[in-house]
Amino acid sequence: MTSATIIDGKAFAAGLRTRIATQVATFREATGRAPGLAVVLVGEDPASSVYVRSKGKATREAGMESLEYRLPADTDQATLLALVERLNADPAVDGILVQLPLPRQIDAQAVIQAIDPDKDVDGFHPVNAGRLATGVEGFVPCTPLGCLMLLKSIHPSLSGMNAVVVGRSNIVGKPMAQLLLGESCTVTVAHSRTRDLAEVVGRADIVVAAVGVPGLVKGAWIKPGASVIDVGINRTEAGLVGDVEFDVAATRAGAITPVPGGVGPMTIAVLLRNTLVSAGRRAGVAINEAAL
Numbered sequence: 001m002t003s004a005t006i007i008d009g010k011a012f013a014a015g016l017r018t019r020i021a022t023q024v025a026t027f028r029e030a031t032g033r034a035p036g037l038a039v040v041l042v043g044e045d046p047a048s049s050v051y052v053r054s055k056g057k058a059t060r061e062a063g064m065e066s067l068e069y070r071l072p073a074d075t076d077q078a079t080l081l082a083l084v085e086r087l088n089a090d091p092a093v094d095g096i097l098v099q100l101p102l103p104r105q106i107d108a109q110a111v112i113q114a115i116d117p118d119k120d121v122d123g124f125h126p127v128n129a130g131r132l133a134t135g136v137e138g139f140v141p142c143t144p145l146g147c148l149m150l151l152k153s154i155h156p157s158l159s160g161m162n163a164v165v166v167g168r169s170n171i172v173g174k175p176m177a178q179l180l181l182g183e184s185c186t187v188t189v190a191h192s193r194t195r196d197l198a199e200v201v202g203r204a205d206i207v208v209a210a211v212g213v214p215g216l217v218k219g220a221w222i223k224p225g226a227s228v229i230d231v232g233i234n235r236t237e238a239g240l241v242g243d244v245e246f247d248v249a250a251t252r253a254g255a256i257t258p259v260p261g262g263v264g265p266m267t268i269a270v271l272l273r274n275t276l277v278s279a280g281r282r283a284g285v286a287i288n289e290a291a292l
């Protein structure tokens, strides 16, 4: 029996997108132009193509300008870097995003590092990782910031809570840990070499699972009443599943995100938020971030 509150990320993201659209309209009145987001897709990975299409649609629905660049799968690194340089120099572009994963002939780190950190609305550039780690204003990666927003909708203060992040990727695990530390949580980052994961997870008031292994986090490990955020999006024969064994976890957790409809929709909504914030900073127009 499900006893947990199911955190409706789809509804939360829809509300965020509406609030963003309101401030985009104000920005347009003040500047006479729309915030611009450039999205670059290399190749035809089916999931990436869907995400890029969704980003373009959401960008336009928020009243922003969407610039889409679709390059063939055999694009070489120099061509991609030249496009990034062009976008860096374009005053109509407030945010640049190169969809990941990239084909193997391209060094993703080199591409990320070529993006102007002040247009890096993905928050993947090492400058933005450093800003997050040191508490300086920058851009925070969309998925972990979306997870934090969902958590704060349940617990307005996270101070003093034990948080366990399962996964140590640069895109989710590490920035998630930094964000939770910034909220005064006691943070543990668990990974593939962690001993006794069950015991580590069992101590957590907050569990964020971001490993990409279907059902790795067992429901029986969850401390009764804990909040569980499942970042996993795994395509299996049974359909789309997360990293958490949802059915059992939902009988123990206080609150839990579903897959799909939990964290996923927040990724695109936060991308729009970061683009609006970037446009505001670049144009010297105040954006009310607290109202987003």
Ligand SMILES: Nc1nc2c(c(=O)[nH]1)N[C@@H](CN(C=O)c1ccc(C(=O)N[C@@H](CCC(=O)O)C(=O)O)cc1)CN2
Binding pocket: 047, 051, 097, 098, 099, 100, 101, 122, 142, 143, 233, 240, 259, 260, 261, 262, 263, 264, 265, 266, 267, 268
């Ligand atoms: N440059 C980037 N690349 C990638 C990112 C990113 O943030 N920046 N994240 C992911 C993919 N992603 C956005 O790009 C993304 C993933 C999932 C969803 C989403 O809404 N998921 C739905 C399920 C959709 C489905 O059926 O596949 C859900 O969980 O409900 C949106 C965006 C990797 N690459």
